[in-house]
Amino acid sequence: MKVPETNPVISVNHVSKTFYLRKKEGFFKSTKIPKHAVQDASFNIYPGEIVGFIGTNGAGKSTTIKMMTGILTPTSGSCEVNGIIPYESRIENAKNISVVFGQRTQMNWDLTVEDNFKLLKEIYDVSDEEFERQLQLLEEHMGIKKLWIQQVRSLSLGQRVLMDIAIALIHSPKVIYLDEPTIGLDIMIKDKILKTLKMINQQENVTIILTTHDLSEIEALCDRIIIIEDGQIIYDDSKEAMLENFSTNATIQFDIDLEELNELKIFLKKNHLEHSLDGITLSITINQEEQNEKEILSELYRQFSINKMAVARTTVQDVVRSIYTQSK
Numbered sequence: 209m210k211v212p213e214t215n216p217v218i219s220v221n222h223v224s225k226t227f228y229l230r231k232k233e234g235f236f237k238s239t240k241i242p243k244h245a246v247q248d249a250s251f252n253i254y255p256g257e258i259v260g261f262i263g264t265n266g267a268g269k270s271t272t273i274k275m276m277t278g279i280l281t282p283t284s285g286s287c288e289v290n291g292i293i294p295y296e297s298r299i300e301n302a303k304n305i306s307v308v309f310g311q312r313t314q315m316n317w318d319l320t321v322e323d324n325f326k327l328l329k330e331i332y333d334v335s336d337e338e339f340e341r342q343l344q345l346l347e348e349h350m351g352i353k354k355l356w357i358q359q360v361r362s363l364s365l366g367q368r369v370l371m372d373i374a375i376a377l378i379h380s381p382k383v384i385y386l387d388e389p390t391i392g393l394d395i396m397i398k399d400k401i402l403k404t405l406k407m408i409n410q411q412e413n414v415t416i417i418l419t420t421h422d423l424s425e426i427e428a429l430c431d432r433i434i435i436i437e438d439g440q441i442i443y444d445d446s447k448e449a450m451l452e453n454f455s456t457n458a459t460i461q462f463d464i465d466l467e468e469l470n471e472l473k474i475f476l477k478k479n480h481l482e483h484s485l486d487g488i489t490l491s492i493t494i495n496q497e498e499q500n501e502k503e504i505l506s507e508l509y510r511q512f513s514i515n516k517m518a519v520a521r522t523t524v525q526d527v528v529r530s531i532y533t534q535s536k
């Protein structure tokens with residue numbers, strides 16, 4: 209991965225976090241059992257990056273993010289966000305960051321959206337001009353004003369998450385952490401949220417750290433992917449590099465004229481192409497490292513009558529699944 213020339217906005221250096229669980233032994237005795245939630249994690253995140261921070265359940269994502277946001281103190285190692293050690297200066301750190309949880313709101317349930325925005329403006333000491341500028345931007349991209357006078361408890365889940373993201377931006381944070389922001393949302397609102405995140409990243413250069421189990425979101429939004437498993441960082445690279453390094457196969461599927469089957473079989477054999485036939489639908493696997501996909505496609509089109517062609521390439525989902533499987 210190409211390292212930018214700027215200083216990192218987040219720097220995580222050999223961070224570990226161990227929790228101790230008490231195991232009762234008889235009435236009066238108990239022993240402490242260590243749980244190594246994060247072990248020696250190191251990475252830098254640069255301004256304006258959109259990073260997918262992923263891993264299977266219990267891998268250590270939330271624990272790492274809690275250390276970066278200052279909620280937890282590492283057992284060893286250190287991290288810095290905007291030059292601040294988050295768990296030592298929580299209030300100062302909070303001025304530069306925002307955290308959005310899909311399952312929880314940071315808004316007051318009994319207040320209207322408007323009152324929540326105004327409350328946060330006061331808490332973060334946002335100037336009137338900056339507040340108006342942000343509201344205008346959020347109105348343009350998220351249409352916040354139509355929900356303005358509604359009580360938070362009356363918002364639908366999708367509207368609530370959208371407003372949570374909008375309010376998280378009101379103090380122009382440099383970094384925004386999103387923990388499963390789209391859980392339980394329909395595809396339309398998911399798209400809107402992803403578009404909004406992309407927009408604030410591009411317009412305001414906000415650094416985004418996204419945790420989600422929905423890998424299609426990671427594919428759609430993130431430039432870089434960090435995978436944590438059993439508390440250890442097992443992968444960290446750009447999305448492009450991930451797809452390039454792991455995409456060895458493309459599957460091409462098309463309908464054939466059965467009268468040409470014998471000639472097709474000769475062609476497939478000659479080109480060492482793995483294939484399977486289901487009715488009139490033929491699937492061919494091309495190893496992109498060894499075979500020239502373009503040449504094979506143009507030869508197929510030239511020599512045979514083929515219909516309804518579709519090419520399936522490796523997705524982030526395929527790659528991550530195989531990384532998870534290999535790490536188990």
Ligand SMILES: Nc1ncnc2c1ncn2[C@@H]1O[C@H](COP(=O)(O)OP(=O)(O)OP(=O)(O)O)[C@@H](O)[C@H]1O
Pocket residue numbers: 227228229243244245263264265266267268269270271272
């Ligand atoms: N306060 C705690 N006390 C003891 N163990 C904990 C504590 N918090 C987390 N753990 C354990 O540490 C490990 C990492 O948990 P963490 O919540 O960071 O995982 P995660 O990757 O966010 O998982 P998920 O995707 O399920 O939310 C898990 O085994 C979890 O049970």
